[in-house]
Amino acid sequence: MNPEPARESSRKATPQVDVQAVQRLLRDELSLSARLPYVFLMQFAAGMVIVVGSLWWTEEGLPLRTQVAFAAMCAVGLGWVAFCIWVLTRRRVLYARQQIVSSRLAMAFCAVFTVSSAVVGWQIDALPGGLLAAGCGGVMFAAAYALYRRAERQHQNLLRLRRSLEEPETAATLAA
């Protein structure tokens, strides 16, 4: 039996991935809506870890079962943060403009978190947990701001490079 006809018919029967199919695939993968849930989840998980960790650290006389529960919640929160970082750096990577949007969102979240924690801590007789959470929120804000500045710088560099490549003289120089 000659295997070639079978192979040829198999080749015909399998739909080929064409340009449009790949474009659709990449559009789905590239959308900001495919990334933002991970950005939000990471911020929410980090906030939860800070709140729970601050209470755990500052409250005295907590029963053992409460401490175990706090430890478990911190571990789960840190796990989610690590997972989101992995997704955003390895699977659904952020392109220049998406980095700017994400870091702005992170800054806004951290600002709200820091102010809220500080207000709560201040209102309830200078609650140490609230003030500690506000301090950690401030550190997170600083980190988000550093990421924003880096994203802005990278974006500007790419825009400059793009302009230089679009200039006919530069293109001609490179082509020569």
Added chain:
Amino acid sequence: MKHSKDTTEDRLLVVRCQLGEIAAFDELVERWHPRLAGYVRGLVAEPGVAEELIQEVWLRILRGLPGLRDAARLAPWMHRIARNVVMDRLRAVYAAPQASDQDLDQIEGQAPLSSVDVDRGALRRGLSSLPLIEREVLTLFYLQELRMSEVAEILSIPVGTVKSRLFRARGLLRKALEAQPEGVGR
């Protein structure tokens, strides 16, 4: 000259993609999908598997593009990703690497591939009968029309080794085509 112009266009395309322009990704796919798909289909015999791998190649390109520093090396970079995807698949399928058992001393007078007058179907059958190492070097150099230095970069081997593999691959392909009754001389 044309090659330099293409490289400049590729660089611009990469920068636009790195900025996050969706339209640039569409252009990138339009420009490169036929070549990459042809390369993967040339390496993988099973059509269903080849189509699956082509999608995987594009996903890896998407993930790696923000980190591509030298945009002028787009062609070898993308082909190397495609090759890695295929090799990962083969590693999973085969426990031991496949090697050619052809006697190289028996390969006779070599001539350029272009001198062999064959139809595309016969050529495809001939290529698919070659061992993977020979098939991929022929595909990259003749069908993908990459430069010798780019082929060397993709395969991570010296240019001299590319030349010797091409030499051997042409001989094997010639034999394979001659073995097909109506494959040669059309």
